[in-house]
Amino acid sequence: MTSPAAQTLDDLLLPAAPDLRQAVAEWLRHLATERRLSPNTVEAYGRDVRIFLTFLQGHLGAPASLDDLTALKPRDLRAFLAARRAEGLVSRSLMRALASSRSLARFLARSGRGEASAFAAVRSPKIPRSLPKPVSPAAARALADADTRAGEEREGWVLARDAAVIALLYGCGLRISEALSLTRAQAPVEGVDRIEVTGKGGKTRQLPVIPAVQASIAAYLADCPWTLAPSGPLFVGAKGGPLNPRIVQAAVARMRGGLGLPDSATPHALRHSFATHLLARGGDLRTIQELLGHASLSTTQIYTEVDAARLVAVHQQFHPRARARA
Template identity: 50%
Template sequence: MPALQKIPAPEVLALFLDHLSGERRLAEKTVQAYQRDISAFLGFLTNYLETPLTLPEIVGVEARGFRAYLAHRRRGETVLSPASVQRHLSAIRTFYRYIERRWDASNAALPLIKGPRVKRPLPKAVSASEALKLIQEPLDSPGEPWVAARNQAVLSLCYGAGLRISEALSLTGRDVPLARQLMLTGKGGKTRLVPILPVIGEAVSEYVRHCPYTMSPDAPIFRGARGGVLRPEIIQGEVRRLRGALGLPESATPHALRHSFATHLLAGGGDLRTIQKLLGHESLSTTQRYTDVDAARLMDIHAGAHPRA
């Protein structure tokens, strides 16, 4: 391997962040999270190695250096949870993969490093009846009819099509009336094709008919009360109000409707690969968590219904 250029660490980080925002088209907040994590890592290395940090020093970090950093994050002034430490380690791995691709320089120690064990929480779904209550209730809410129709349309997209709330709010005038299939760009700039049930298309069309504001092709269709772009917090606040009125658990959130979409499809016989594509998950292991949700639901039913329970 040819000698590496002594590129200062801040420049290496800047090139990495440009790669994330440019080539990979990651969201601004995601890039900012990477910047925080890698800056913390490089700052630690500078003190740990007691030398100005450049590309060769970054590539040459030994296993004990990585372990010292993870221990520092677990026991330092700002103690991180196991899940947060794993996130830092994941960011570091992404950083080193970029270095390997760009400069053909790999680190032999990093593959040997394991983070703390993390028990991933199961996605919190609501029952089909609870989901339908959340979707139907806005129409009986006080206030402007078009606002009620708007809330119902957004929640219908979350539950009926498995959209993230940000994806639902990104729909523009060019997307309406909704076709039977919708091409969406989700996390990481990944596109996916989502089937749209007639009842969802009707809910969105009903909102568009009642909305007092003009629908331009390039502007988001979902508007706030004064005509501005609808913020996710407005829908989240409405769902909090609804679950209080309906007596639903705190786990009933807009994102829980997306989880419910997947869980109810799986319970109805949907296969994991199809659900993975519908949700836009990069890894099948992410989608497989819904099998645990369904198993947990079955265990609860068994415990409550079996005569020997």
């Protein structure tokens, strides 16, 4: 059976010399097995490196080898970034493109294939710091309510299904991939008040499930016309197969139009809302970190800035002296 890393390499059709192709294959296996990155992340890293090597082929006039990579100068990397920016990439995408190639360079150095020092000499593009954009508690509840879409010409079980997924995202702070990876046997119904999910890096965490979310999932299961195998997906599509996340994204997009919500109101924004609303109600930052599955507390601390910004906005809107100055 072909390994995910090898299959990714085959799909990449790398424009590189054989020695570099082999090194990239080993690097992808390292990301998948030792660092335990998700298949989607490994695929994204490989895609970024393919784009970089495609640039090098044109830049150098031939497919790059290991020696070519270690001989790169900072000006070569700056030429790559300039070319990508000319194609319309924003700073965040440029940073990721450079980070992927840097990861490969570090792997080559650790495995004794040479030091590509140019990567350490070039700064990553600066990106503007942006805060997560949660939705209000009322909006989150409306998105998770099947009655919000009562006028749509869709089967009732589909509306109940989408509402159950959204309720999980907001009620448990899940990523959409985590919610859709749940099996029927893991459904938090019939007295089950917690779930175990596998997040980034293959790390598992247990999460409590509040009664409102349990009721939403129970309503979906009661209406679902398909017989769900215990080891099969909890949430299924119209034909009984695994539910595509784009279906949930489209459902949220339709509702935010009717509710007058901004484009930032996405399924992932419900995860931000979960953390922000818990913090606003006195939740402990360390506990929120564990619930979200963040590896570092510094990642979770950004929600303190969101809450501070909210308090400032409320103060400016309602304090008499603030309104007098406006």
